[in-house]
Amino acid sequence: MTHYGSTSGHDFESYNLSVTHQRLTPPPLATSVPHHAPATPPHSRPPRKRHGKRGLGRWILWEWGLVIALLAGLCITLLVISQGPDPRRQANALVDQMKAAALGHPPAQSPFGTPPRVTRGTHDMLVSQANVPPKICVLAGWDLFRLGNITINGVTPLRVSAEKLVDLCNQAETATLVWSPRLVAH
Numbered sequence: 549m550t551h552y553g554s555t556s557g558h559d560f561e562s563y564n565l566s567v568t569h570q571r572l573t574p575p576p577l578a579t580s581v582p583h584h585a586p587a588t589p590p591h592s593r594p595p596r597k598r599h600g601k602r603g604l605g606r607w608i609l610w611e612w613g614l615v616i617a618l619l620a621g622l623c624i625t626l627l628v629i630s631q632g633p634d635p636r637r638q639a640n641a642l643v644d645q646m647k648a649a650a651l652g653h654p655p656a657q658s659p660f661g662t663p664p665r666v667t668r669g670t671h672d673m674l675v676s677q678a679n680v681p682p683k684i685c686v687l688a689g690w691d692l693f694r695l696g697n698i699t700i701n702g703v704t705p706l707r708v709s710a711e712k713l714v715d716l717c718n719q720a721e722t723a724t725l726v727w728s729p730r731l732v733a734h
Contacts, residue, residue: 639687648677676726685717692727699726
């Protein structure tokens with residue numbers, strides 16, 4: 549260690565060092581390393597290759613490609629789900645068919661197998677449709693109840709609620725819906 553604060557010759561003599569000797573001679577190595585050994589220790593990682601703007605551009609391109617692929621998959625999934633049968637649309641079609649049948653214009657075909665059947669009595673009329681799926685039965689039953697009385701699977705509810713319609717329509721795989729319209733004049 550060199551002490552720079554002192555100007556006496558005693559300090560330089562005790563260390564026996566000269567300025568020229570310090571600058572030219574490196575300190576001795578503590579370990580004995582052969583001359584053919586690599587300059588970096590074996591446990592350190594090799595230096596990373598730097599990617600220029602081209603490498604970064606490829607990375608960004610892959611990210612955008614992945615985002616676009618995920619969005620396309622989501623759009624296809626939503627499109628497939630939305631193309632399924634809509635129970636509300638089918639219930640509206642059933643209500644329209646039953647109204648037309650009550651007015652004397654039964655449709656030739658029905659999505660439920662047979663068209664609605666009309667039975668006329670002396671004071672009332674019954675329009676029935678068999679093989680109605682439960683979801684469509686609930687929706688159509690609610691709409692038909694507003695226009696008259698309904699019977700589902702042989703049961704005529706005194707008070708109609710969504711819960712009651714669900715219970716009656718789900719007694720079997722399909723339901724038989726009978727409607728007695730109150731607005732039809734003979």
